Amino acid sequence: MATLQDEPSRGNREAWRLATEWIRSSTPTVCLIHGDVGTGKTHLAAAMARDECERFTGIRFVVEQEFYDDVRASFDGEGENESVLVTRAKTCPLLILDDFGMSKQTEWNGALLFTILNTRYNSRLRTLLTSNLDRPRLMKRIDQRLSSRLFGDCLDIALVGRDRRVQ
Numbered sequence: 206m207a208t209l210q211d212e213p214s215r216g217n218r219e220a221w222r223l224a225t226e227w228i229r230s231s232t233p234t235v236c237l238i239h240g241d242v243g244t245g246k247t248h249l250a251a252a253m254a255r256d257e258c259e260r261f262t263g264i265r266f267v268v269e270q271e272f273y274d275d276v277r278a279s280f281d282g283e284g285e286n287e288s289v290l291v292t293r294a295k296t297c298p299l300l301i302l303d304d305f306g307m308s309k310q311t312e313w314n315g316a317l318l319f320t321i322l323n324t325r326y327n328s329r330l331r332t333l334l335t336s337n338l339d340r341p342r343l344m345k346r347i348d349q350r351l352s353s354r355l356f357g358d359c360l361d362i363a364l365v366g367r368d369r370r371v372q
């Protein structure tokens with residue numbers, strides 16, 4: 206299981222230090238971990254979640270696309286109720302959205318994402334994003350009103366190096 210005591214891959218020591226500092230502080234409210242495939246973004250986010258769990262409760266860790274799938278499934282009465290899923294995403298103290306900005310953009314998921322992140326923005330609740338896309342690329346993909354809220358006050362952490370899955 207991932208922990209912040211793991212050895213960062215080469216070139217990522219400072220990124221891990223920044224990530225550790227961010228998870229133990231309350232500002233800025235948004236953190237974006239970006240980097241190429243297999244550089245360890247999900248691993249680091251999981252380690253941060255674990256660290257936070259040791260001190261606080263109320264963390265949600267979801268892959269963006271899977272969250273939409275879960276909400277859609279709830280319309281057919283599967284899994285958890287829609288309002289529980291959405292309210293939890295809006296109000297949990299720390300929301301981690303893994304693979305952010307990689308889903309196919311539709312009007313429906315765009316509106317859902319906006320309502321969640323706008324509520325979190327207004328309540329100053331922390332959100333951690335991981336993405337293969339850096340901030341300028343994400344800003345081209347997502348709605349301007351959403352990027353303004355997300356990136357107005359955001360810590361960017363870049364992970365570098367080779368794909369750890371490929372030896």
Ligand SMILES: Nc1ncnc2c1ncn2[C@@H]1O[C@H](COP(=O)(O)OP(=O)(O)OP(=O)(O)O)[C@@H](O)[C@H]1O
Binds near residue numbers: 214246247337
């Ligand atoms: N610091 C680390 N120590 C040990 N294993 C690691 C570390 N960082 C990453 N890994 C391992 O390397 C593999 C790839 O990491 P991870 O899935 O976090 O990459 P990613 O950046 O999220 O990739 P993708 O862009 O495809 O989502 C995983 O098996 C993960 O457990």
Ligand SMILES: [Mg+2]
Binds near residue numbers: 246248
């Ligand atoms: Mg990942």
